[in-house]
Amino acid sequence: MNAVAESVFVAQPYQAAGDIIIDCKVDKIFYGDFLAVRDSTVPIEKKKITGFIGPSGCGKSTVLRSLNRMNDLIQVFRFLGSVLYHGQDVYAAKVDPVLVRRYIGMVFQQPNPFSMSIYDNVAFGLRLNRFKGDMDERVQKALERAALWKEVKDKLKNSGLSLSGGQQQRLCIARAIATEPDVLLMDEPCSALDPIATRQVEELMLELKENYTLALVTHNMQQATRVADTTAFFSVDISHGGRTGYLVEMGPTRQIFEDPRERLTKDYISGQFS
Numbered sequence: 001m002n003a004v005a006e007s008v009f010v011a012q013p014y015q016a017a018g019d020i021i022i023d024c025k026v027d028k029i030f031y032g033d034f035l036a037v038r039d040s041t042v043p044i045e046k047k048k049i050t051g052f053i054g055p056s057g058c059g060k061s062t063v064l065r066s067l068n069r070m071n072d073l074i075q076v077f078r079f080l081g082s083v084l085y086h087g088q089d090v091y092a093a094k095v096d097p098v099l100v101r102r103y104i105g106m107v108f109q110q111p112n113p114f115s116m117s118i119y120d121n122v123a124f125g126l127r128l129n130r131f132k133g134d135m136d137e138r139v140q141k142a143l144e145r146a147a148l149w150k151e152v153k154d155k156l157k158n159s160g161l162s163l164s165g166g167q168q169q170r171l172c173i174a175r176a177i178a179t180e181p182d183v184l185l186m187d188e189p190c191s192a193l194d195p196i197a198t199r200q201v202e203e204l205m206l207e208l209k210e211n212y213t214l215a216l217v218t219h220n221m222q223q224a225t226r227v228a229d230t231t232a233f234f235s236v237d238i239s240h241g242g243r244t245g246y247l248v249e250m251g252p253t254r255q256i257f258e259d260p261r262e263r264l265t266k267d268y269i270s271g272q273f274s
């Protein structure tokens, strides 16, 4: 593909087979004057795992974090487009971003338990939301769903920071699901974990999709093939002297890896650039 063609490249929209829970249409995303992402339509299907892959700087995290307005915390961030969650634009003027994050939760790259007990970590969001129900039951349920309960049930008062890295990440997942969100955004959740802990978190993702919708940024292409139902491949357009990310292709993971439509996708997954 020559530079001019690449500069106007817009991916064919992915026609999702299932229900779409978040319909994200990025026109442009800026950090100050810097155009970070353009022209990317990324539908997130209900109770599926959508993987975001692509070279460094192509905007995977930027798009992921736009889905629950996490980037609002960055002053120079500007989003042009729409993110429809159950048909409602999360960027509409009257929408409270805190409420958006209540329904669309987030798990980060580095496990980041708070410096408090395992129990209090999981109860944190519930208390913030003034949860009035049975706290013990909800904490247990979240830890069970995060496949951590058996390992921590006798030491709930111990600090969350006393757990191993993999356990800490599962604790963060328990904290994120305790408030019963609909969608979990995961930004390279295994990059700080060893292979065994990575496998556990991947298995957990597959279990979680029975109840939740997941979107996952990963650098690890094997991980995308292992867990993602659908994969979105982003690249970087350097044709105008900038470094602007855009969606090249999105489709069922198998098709993206075994029979990609676009040359760029093929080159990336065959390791010809990174």
Ligand SMILES: Nc1ncnc2c1ncn2[C@@H]1O[C@H](COP(=O)(O)OP(=O)(O)OP(=O)(O)O)[C@@H](O)[C@H]1O
Residues within 6 Å of the ligand: 031, 034, 036, 054, 055, 056, 057, 058, 059, 060, 061, 062, 063, 074, 243, 245
């Ligand atoms: N807070 C910020 N302020 C300014 N520019 C930013 C900010 N965050 C990201 N960027 C820029 O936006 C572009 C996209 O970054 P982003 O982190 O979304 O890419 P990525 O594909 O997730 O990269 P990586 O795989 O390296 O994590 C990059 O050029 C990056 O430098």
